[in-house]
Amino acid sequence: MRIAIAQMNTRAGDFAATIDAMGLYGERAAAAGADLLVYPAPALMGPNPMGLSEQEGYVFDVTEALGKLAERLCVPALVPFMMGLGANPGVDVAYVRDGTVLPVVLASWLGALGSAVPDGDSARAKSADAPAQLPFGRPACISVGGVDVGLALTFDDLDAFASGDVSADIVCHIPVDGFDTDDVATCLAPSVSDGCFTQDASDANSWLVAAGAVGGYEDSVYAGGSFVMAPWGELAAVAPSFVEDLLVCDIDVMGEGPLADPVDAPSFDRERMLWDACSLALRDQVDKRGLAGVTLAVDGGLGAAALASLAVDAVGPLRVSALVCAEGDALKDARELVRALRIRDVDELSVRDLARAADLVGGDVDAEALGRGLVRARLFAQAASEGRLALSAADKTELAVGVSGEPVATAGAFAPFGDVYRSDVARLARRRNMVSSVIPAGSLARIRVPEGLGLEEVATSDELRVGELDAMLLMHVERGLGLAGLSAGKLGVEGARRLLARIKGNEAVRRSGPRYPIVSACSFAELASPVTDAWVDHERDLADDPRADEIADVLRELAAEASSAEESPLEDALDPERVSEVMGYLKDLSDGRRLRSEASGEGEGNDGASGGDGLWPSGMFSDN
Template structure:
């Protein structure tokens, strides 16, 4: 079977323009003899559902779009859609072939309920597709969990099409698809199922999620048969042979995964898209000499071009050492795009920052440019909010240590950032005096490791301390994160580049309780071990709860003992149990939690 992937960039809900592009790709695919052309998950509807009040209208227009497409598509196509099931969005895909339409996921569920599951077990409404098509049996996976089901159960499929619903996330290598095959999960999926794995990546910015493309085709033994580039539109065509046993005659060498380079490219794509969504072709940024502000200017120029970027340069501020002017000259901004803001009269650094933001707001208003900020995830989590005129914060979902890695990567391409700016790292005052953590950069890396363990991986204080030590620092970092919930803006407009944002990790602001690190003997598992009659290794039954000291506590713990089976590998798991399936994050935790050893790559191990 010859399969094609139409890796195209679209705008969610722009049905007319998208339908034209889809039809054009189908004609190009038909000319190359493609038996099945697959479109990315975000092509028509994006990756996030619309408001409930708008679902009916969207569905009606989507139906009209699909009706027209059936006459325009030049070859059989698999078209992903977001459908509504009992008020909940459910991804599905329509197999359009010769005027017939089959919703593959819904059909699989109905067939399973009617005849039993493919694995010979009890019928289920969660069955996955097994579609005879062009001499092969086709499976379609919509999530990592679906891939796990194909891995673990006896589905008889030759080809699995993975319609990735995930945006790129630094902490999930698999989200980069073909760009990170050596670090991702997909070669293991191919070997586990004995099937060809066709990874289909969306391309573009959908809501705030960044999708990098990088579609690929893997042979059942794990060799790379074909791959599409990152951050570019492409039509990928590959022959898959269900009877082949390998090796491939001309395998493709997987590229070396460079997370900082891909992140920079994704941020540039997201910045360009979001600036356009805000109704302007240009952006303006305030430069105070700090690394984040300088890096924001570099990103804006890379994404929009120097003529579409305006700079407000602080003069006389606490960080003013001529750096901002040097960067402006290195980026070749036109003189008319540069505004000098004299903040020397400000009584302190906070006042100087406020004056600079006021001038940025004035420039944005007068020029119509979108004001950019330089907040990062570390600052949003641990530092009080300050006055900001920014409409868009390109780094708000990146930790401060990640910004350092991006700056060094960008300087390796061309040295536009002053070396002194890279050496000055602002450390949140919650750990500013922790000299035993080493240099300021080491302290930032440790802080970011604690934050990512807590936010992305949802590990408890006790788990983090058990793995990292420094109990006082860990408790202070998480405590500050929670204390600033009410101070932190509910949402800032920013590209999403992690599997869990600070907004998604927001806790109840009225909660007075705060967690504390606990030794192993005080952990729930140890207490259940003490009181449960089913404890592993128990040689005699425990005393009845009524005869024990603290009978009421014993009664409660006996009751909790019934939860032992449910807690295994679940919410009571430790750090080691959190890896792999069932771990946290928007992407299902398919990466690995931060390792115990310090950082050996360009990014902190988020």
């Protein structure tokens, strides 16, 4: 079988242009002799049309677009699309052939695939489409040209094929989720060099076809990197990252390897991938919204310098408008930066004039805060008059603990680094300077440390202080640690309490803050908490609680009973009354430290995690 992957970037909702682009890929695939063309998940509708999926007119247009695509394609194709199943919309994959459209997943769930697949006019087409029927909720399969093709939209689907629950000659992995810098597998081909996917293909004993998208869709970014992998782990074909491409590859499902001409996996470079993802997200924000360019403030600091460099890489210097507002050495560095980046549309706002304006309208208002507001107003006015996108230098650290001093736009702006910690922004800036030295040394050293958190005493340099703060933020945001876990850090109990209070107090500000691409395992948008909620984490003393040992003993006993039940499912091995008793006690063990050490047989390490190999080596519950 010859399979083709359309690694493409589209503008969700622009169905006329999208169908035209998808049709062109279909023509190229047909010319290359492809037997099956696979489109990436967000190509037709984006990763999530949100409320649009509830509108009758939108659903009608999607249906009409699929029909037009079916009429145009002259090669069988798999086209993912969003479908509504009551209150739980999900992703289905349309099998398009000979002008007909079959929703494979839905048909599989309904057990109607055998009768739903249309017959072609040729003997080959008639014998090619005898799909397998699968129970509700399991990955769907369809037979194309006598080859069983499975659909894996999530990593759980991949696991189903790897575990043998479902079998197929070829597994098409069409990821719905975008790039995540904390999950190397989301960049597809480069992750193979890091050991990803080879075990999946081997365990499934199937060819693995990964079809990745390229582009920014709302707050998701897709990195491309499509590939075709043989069951024994060799790569047969690889598409580049962050570039549109048509990948065509021959697959011999009866072959046993090795491949005659295997392809080396591209290396995984986290900083380069992260920079390219933020750059692509910014470029698509401008281009897909039909804007003329971007406008941003340059103050001589590290954050603004990294943002200006990213903006020039994304849309080019002629589409960047810079507002310089600084004084002293910072002003010198800001001027040097815009010259090095060849930004021509540059205006300067005198700090002295800004201070006078603040005095005139400020009264008793904090002059520094008012000055930032005036710069924001200037940026937004300029962006509106010129049809540009106002950019914010806000990073994940700033969104966590508040404004750090940069004169950046907030609400209504776009912050490419809004899901990137400040210490990572510093590393990205230095990495960018390795390509060309555009960021002055003074700006690289001008990394701002949030005040009022006690960071001055934890390290000897500003960068180390920010690194310590970001490490604690990561443990809280991505790892779920609360006060108990964070107290083990250099800030201690009081410092951890101040940090959590600052994060909670900044919740309302984040709600009205800039939009940003999500490139981590957990953004602040996903960690949102009620603004008016009064709960705060606090210390708990469980050392003398007599029930802690009892709970740990019961849990160990239940686990032993569950593991010894060879034929009974887990729920049958647990006594409901005893489980209810344990759950009643768990309210007193919400930080999990005692339970973790008892269940695993090991004490906690310095990072707050247990070090054993017990049933729950990382704890049965998160620390908050």
